[in-house]
Amino acid sequence: MYVEALNEAIFEEMDRDESVYYMGEDVRASIYGASRGLFEKYGEKRVLDTPLSENGFIGAAVGSSLVGMRPIVETLTSFMWVAMDQIISQAAKMKYMFGGQASLPVTIRAVMSYGGSSAAHHSDRSYPMFMNMPGLKIIAPASPEDVKGLMKTSVRDNDPCIIFEDSNLAGIKGDVPENNDLNEGELLIPFGKGKIIREGSDCTVVGIAGANTHALNAATELEKEGISVEIIDPRTLVPLDKEIILNSVEKTGRLVVVDPAHKVCSAASEIISVVTEEGFWNLQAPPVKIAAEQVHIPFTPALEPLIFPDAEKIINAVKQTIE
Amino acid sequence: MYVEALNEAIFEEMDRDESVYYMGEDVRASIYGASRGLFEKYGEKRVLDTPLSENGFIGAAVGSSLVGMRPIVETLTSFMWVAMDQIISQAAKMKYMFGGQASLPVTIRAVMSYGGSSAAHHSDRSYPMFMNMPGLKIIAPASPEDVKGLMKTSVRDNDPCIIFEDSNLAGIKGDVPENNDLNEGELLIPFGKGKIIREGSDCTVVGIAGANTHALNAATELEKEGISVEIIDPRTLVPLDKEIILNSVEKTGRLVVVDPAHKVCSAASEIISVVTEEGFWNLQAPPVKIAAEQVHIPFTPALEPLIFPDAEKIINAVKQTIE
Amino acid sequence: MIPKEKQVLMLERMTRIRQFEKALIESQKSGEIVGSLHTYIGQEAVATGACVALNDDDYIAGNHRSHGHPIAKGGDINKAMAEIFGRKDGYCKGKGGSMHLADFSIGILGESGIVASSVPVATGAALASKLKGKNFVSLVFFGDGASNQGACHESMNLAALWNLPVIFVCENNQFAVTTSYRDSVSVDHISDRASAYGMPGVLVDGQDALAMYEATSEAVKRARKGEGPTLIEGLTYRYEDHSLGLASVRRDSSYRTDEEIEEWIKRDPIEILKDNMISQKLITQKDFDDLEKKEIISVEKALNFARNSPFPEPEDLFDDLFTDPIKFA
Amino acid sequence: MIPKEKQVLMLERMTRIRQFEKALIESQKSGEIVGSLHTYIGQEAVATGACVALNDDDYIAGNHRSHGHPIAKGGDINKAMAEIFGRKDGYCKGKGGSMHLADFSIGILGESGIVASSVPVATGAALASKLKGKNFVSLVFFGDGASNQGACHESMNLAALWNLPVIFVCENNQFAVTTSYRDSVSVDHISDRASAYGMPGVLVDGQDALAMYEATSEAVKRARKGEGPTLIEGLTYRYEDHSLGLASVRRDSSYRTDEEIEEWIKRDPIEILKDNMISQKLITQKDFDDLEKKEIISVEKALNFARNSPFPEPEDLFDDLFTDPIKFA
């Protein structure tokens, strides 16, 4: 399970390296599961419950990372607004501003809890905004294997990493390789390497985070109609594996990007603009963006599902590229 | 002059409506000119010097707007990171979250001071990030006339407006119509209406904020080589005048977008994605994005100019679309 | 003495809150409503004592523990219930839900899901009062956890500096989710921090509605006289866990003991007020039973109102974002 | 008594700061350097007294008024000057400039342009000291204006709660640009706010380097013993206007009077320390003159170093963003 794979990754990294510590609100009680058992094993020096002061404690995590610690900070994407200054002005900018002197091995777990009537204040999916800001690595894992491998890579990376975790995936199942079965003895997934999660030939669908679930469902449906969809999960948005997308579009000639974040200035917009700039002559039809409608997330279950990408929207989009 | 036109707009609106007040750090001393004379005329009840607490006073402005005031808040774009929560969680979301009950006539002057060795902490151009968030109107005026007319419209608008003012334009000259010469007796420019600032037939250049200065210079040079460029200034990014851009591309078949903000998930990416989605068949060549390089703004004048769009880059881009 | 009708009003509203929350717990269990719910049971005296000391045209703003405040201010429980049910007749047409109740028509400027984010907003409403030369007061509820947010510091400094008619009511229910305020606030009492802003800080028994009423009335007086803000800390306790759906938290982590909860239930705010009123011969037990019955019925009605209200239609989705809708690609 | 060599060190560094800043003013006037510059003249005793009380492996972090802190901590003025000149041999290879000097090799974690943004960072360095079981201390400089930012509140609460070895040094030079601290801080003294966190708050004469040294030494002792943070307010004054290029501000707005400036210049921190040392017979006037001459020469050399250093090359642009460069479209 996604959240268990995450938990495993954190345990492995805390075991491996004493400078890794875990911090956030109520993480000792582990309300959401990812930090389960950490406090019991590592104690109060390495598992810190913080006051409600995201700017303060994320800033403190950043400061500690400058002098040798490797913090993992847990928060919700929606609570990062209060901490923007420390994330942008300090974490993202410090290394460059100081001519490379700073090393910032800080990992932020930014949980996105949309889709379950959390309403506007708790449903943010803000990775496109952070993609606009240089200096941050933006991770968006969509499978248990990826979240484990990318979390481990993040903790070891010397730059600030934000892992946008789609809470709709928290309970999904999927194979995670056993460490014993791996050559290196552990699962480390490099940044900037996308993954073809389904091969196909008629249309390329790029799916981000939880959107891949819908993309896979759509592909299964479309297959019944004889339409073959290739699904690509970039897995990390900064760095972005452009090649895997461009290569796929070269093959299929069609592009649909599925993105649960708001559509304006989105990751989907970015990917479409990259493909049209660099792969224009391969496109046989206009690319289509299926992203969240440009409106806040309403509480009512009568409206919320209309906002987000789903299999039906993807099916229609794919067909549109083919007509 | 740009900053004088802005000052005129503020005076006119404060004269017209008692509920308009002006707030910010050191605005009484008017270090940067836009608030010159306000304190002398309107006094301490309508011109407020604030402590260094952007989240607090922007939030207070928002709160006062809920109960009938129309604040104009002055800040630098780079200082908005500390105030993100009040801008995003409250100003942008409140109206929707409360089912329309809230009215939020608050205007934020967000000055972007890049290009003059301000270094990474003072050079932000963050409008793409705000464009991603529903609920905010994003204004980017590039001429004295536009800044006056759009400021006045913002103050009267009942939604939160952020005016991203390019400080590179602060000293530029340009005609501002006299009120007496106007039918309505004053200058009000509607949101969502772009402007063709130079007509042409070979390539459409969309310029944002200060980028238009370079676009115009590039067009003059290109004309000498017989290349006719049409320059469009959208003036407001939310709402965005898609039609004026799509119509121009229909005519020219080519598109270059020039944007001083960071290129990833930028306004330029958005515009390119919109045109390829909706105007694909009109494009005769791949669109080109000329935006700030994806790196922080270095202090040194030896490197900073390399980051931003300039006439030379635009000239090359236009030629690239035509080859 | 606090006038009888005020005391009855408090008893009524506290009982209404209690019954409202109880009904929600049932509806949540039965799956009739979705999303997270933060109940106010145990804390009723804080919001009620505070709000009954205000006028209708005074403002309040609140937080995620969000049903008690609007009901205490006199909000319409039909609309509140319908909102929590996600219906069109809800306060926010179903768009806000449990954490975002608001009624601008009676000064309820809205509950807020982001901790402490209402504090600057309420300060701004007070600023408007001053700038307009009006006499209304603005009061904001926030928790012990919230008090550690920078937004509180900035707002309190602003309010004290500018002598704004704002009342900061910290509802110290002693925990933020599972974190004791002793592990999150570096001084003994949040009200002790008032001196750092040059404003009065009052520690009040938050189980005693009359004490809350009196402290708030004092603060209102100061505010209306232009003497500036007050920080009131109501020491209180929540009976349920942080939010419905998180009930496992108590079992899994020992953030508080059953004994502690039982101790606090012995000081139930409704019982305290009721007993006091009976001993003062303001009401009889029967009066209370009738009052309670009435509130139970009104909550039943609210449930029916909510259940019978339609869900919003797809075409409502884009309304209320801007004053005039903007179309996006 | 404070050892003579410490006092000489302070006099040296204060003189170095003064001469460094004077040279910058000239270079700015002549157009040789660009961007904004916030000079430290008048405030030298604050940073110097504080930093001389630290060890080399203790950390400091600072703000936009940014040259005094690193020089006081023993930074290399050649690299500092070259940085302000935007050159490759500067501390940050020219990428940071005046507001972002840093020298991680001697514990200077960097100056910062966003007001108060270093405060959480320095708190985090102190957290690392505690988590690692090390004994180093972290000290952060921020202004009177900065003290009103939420970041200060959050950091002080965290530091007090966790007993972190951090020293908060508020340099109260009485203004934020043109705003008097009396119009921005709602209590008499920023150090009064320490009690709101349960930490000691000390108001120090910021023109007296020895007083700053002693207060800081006391705080360092506490911190190393695991007794937690201290808030020190150094009351001081800046002679120049907020930043070079804003000189018009004083003329246009009457935010302070010439008389006030003159009064403060009479309490010049370098004069105070020098006179004290002479009266204590630790040095003679001639010793001081020699010392000053030496510093003038070292600053001359720094200017030459900076002028002779090359500018960065275009291919340097993308370095230092990430540990390994990422290529974007």
Ligand SMILES: Cc1ncc(C[n+]2csc(CCOP(=O)(O)OP(=O)(O)O)c2C)c(N)n1
């Ligand atoms: C900025 C922010 N951080 C974290 C949360 C998650 N959260 C919601 S309520 C809560 C605890 C709040 O505690 P307190 O302020 O004491 O209020 P209480 O729940 O006790 O009424 C937390 C951590 C949030 N909503 N907003």
Ligand SMILES: Cc1ncc(C[n+]2csc(CCOP(=O)(O)OP(=O)(O)O)c2C)c(N)n1
């Ligand atoms: C968050 C933020 N807001 C505003 C500014 C602009 N600004 C730079 S320095 C300054 C005044 C700072 O005053 P203080 O903290 O007292 O330091 P001083 O300049 O007096 O040393 C202001 C308003 C900024 N850099 N960052």
Ligand SMILES: [Mg+2]
């Ligand atoms: Mg609480």
Ligand SMILES: [Mg+2]
């Ligand atoms: Mg100052």
